[in-house]
Amino acid sequence: MTQVTRVTEHGGGVWSIPVPIPDNPLGHTLVHLLDTDRGPVLIDTGWDDPTAWDTLTAGLAACGASVSDVHGVLVTHHHPDHHGLSGRVREASGAWIAMHAADAQVVRRTREADPSRWLDYLQEKLAAAGAPEEHLAPLRAARASGRTDVPGQRAALPDREIVPGELLDLPGRRLRALWTPGHTPGHVCLHLEEAHPVLERRQAAEGDTGRGRLFSGDHLLPEISPHIGLYEDPDDTIVTDPLGDYLDSLERVAALAPAEVLPAHQYAFTDAPGRVRALLRHHEERLSGLLALLTTPLTPWRLAEAMEWNRPWEQIPYGSRTIAVSEAEAHLRRLVKLGRAEAVPGSDPVTYQAV
Structure with a gap:
């Protein structure tokens, strides 16, 4: 039975194909097809999963193309719901795959990772963040069993x-x-x-100077803020500031003022500057809320427990708790860099307090 996939034609040789993400509340990744004089190019590819592959190939057919026609793949970032099927597309079509050097390095490092070293790093990092024994125990068990699977080890270079x-x-x-x-x-x-092909004429008549379209990946989404955690690298000695990077990047996107934003999740939208302003307010309010919590010194783990998420902490699964703690640490780094919080000298595991 032939699968039919509902695609959206955005005009001017641009389509979007909703490719499902297994067991994920986001539901799907919007893979965008951009027609070129040399053939179609994909912006992201979706999760490496049989249903996702069938959906992608059916979506290409609905756009009047096939996977063998694909000329290239542009990857907005290395996460598996964006890069997962890139290698399979390349095998089927001979297409090239392009990615920013920093994320290419993440892919390369992950493919070459020693699983035991990675598990040691993760265990040490979480212990330093104040994770309880029941969260550390599965990592120790995996290490002792000689588990060799590290997520992302099959991702295409x-x-x-x-x-x-x-x-x-x-x-x-x-x-x-x-x-x-x-x-x-x-x-x-x-x-x-x-x-x-449509919006700029209408916006110009209304005095709006919006120009072009922006494929925004996960950077700018219409209703949600993307996860901002730490850039994980066991060999990196540089103290990064991912949240600061994100906020600065938002400002650059607002300055473009594109007529329309085509994100990788949810739906296309207009008024990028307005959405950027809303996200900047959201993160400033969140940082202020964390400062209020830090009137009492807290470890990153305790801070994560106290933060607001899309569900109560008790209902957050094991892996998502690790991600939540990484996000708490990213916010702490921003507060420390701004001089609004500091580590408590001599605390072990380290606790932070408002300044």
């Missing part, structure tokens, strides 16, 4: 580098990369510097 500020080599199109770190160190948005 890219063939090309997406260089920020440069036009991509797409015949007949003007697509420029914008480096927007925060969600990942090498996240990129892709600015289609061509007049929107």
Whole structure:
């Protein structure tokens, strides 16, 4: 039985294909197809899963193409719901895969990772954040059992580098990369510097100077804020500031003022500057709320427990708790960098307090 996938034609040689993410509340990744003079190019590919692959190939057919026609894959960032099927697309079509150098390094490092060393690193990191024994025990058990699976070890290595500020080599199109770190160190948005086939005429009549379209990946979404955690690297001695990176990147996107934003989740929307302002307010309010919690010294783990999430802490699964603690640490780093919080000298595990 032939699968039918509902695709959206956005005009001007742009389509979106909703590719499902297994067991994830986001539901799907919007894979975008951009027609070029050399054939279709995909922006992201979706999760490496049989149903996702069938949906992607059916979606391409609904757009009047096939996977063998695909000329290239542009990856906004290395996460598996965006990069997962890239390798399979390349095998089926001979397409190149392009990614920012920082995320390509993450893929390379993960493929080469020693699982035992990675588990040791994660265990030490969580212990230093104040994780309780019941959270550390499964990591110790995995280490003792010699478990060898590390998420992302099969991810495809890219063939090309997406260089920020440069036009991509797409015949007949003007697509420029914008480096927007925060969600990942090498996240990129892709600015289609061509007049929107509908919106720009309407917006110009209303005095709006919006220009082009922006493929925003996970950087700018219409209703939710992406996860901002720490950039994980056992060998990295640099203290990064992912939340600071994200906020700075938001400002750059607002300055573009595209006529329309085509994100990788949810739906297309307009008024990018307005959405950026809302996200900046959200993060400032969240930082202020964390400062109120830090009137009493807290470990990153205790801070994560006290933060507001989309469900009570008791209902958050094991793996998601690790992600939540990483997000709490990213916010703590921003507060420390701003001089609004500091580590309590001599605390072990380290606790933080408002200044």
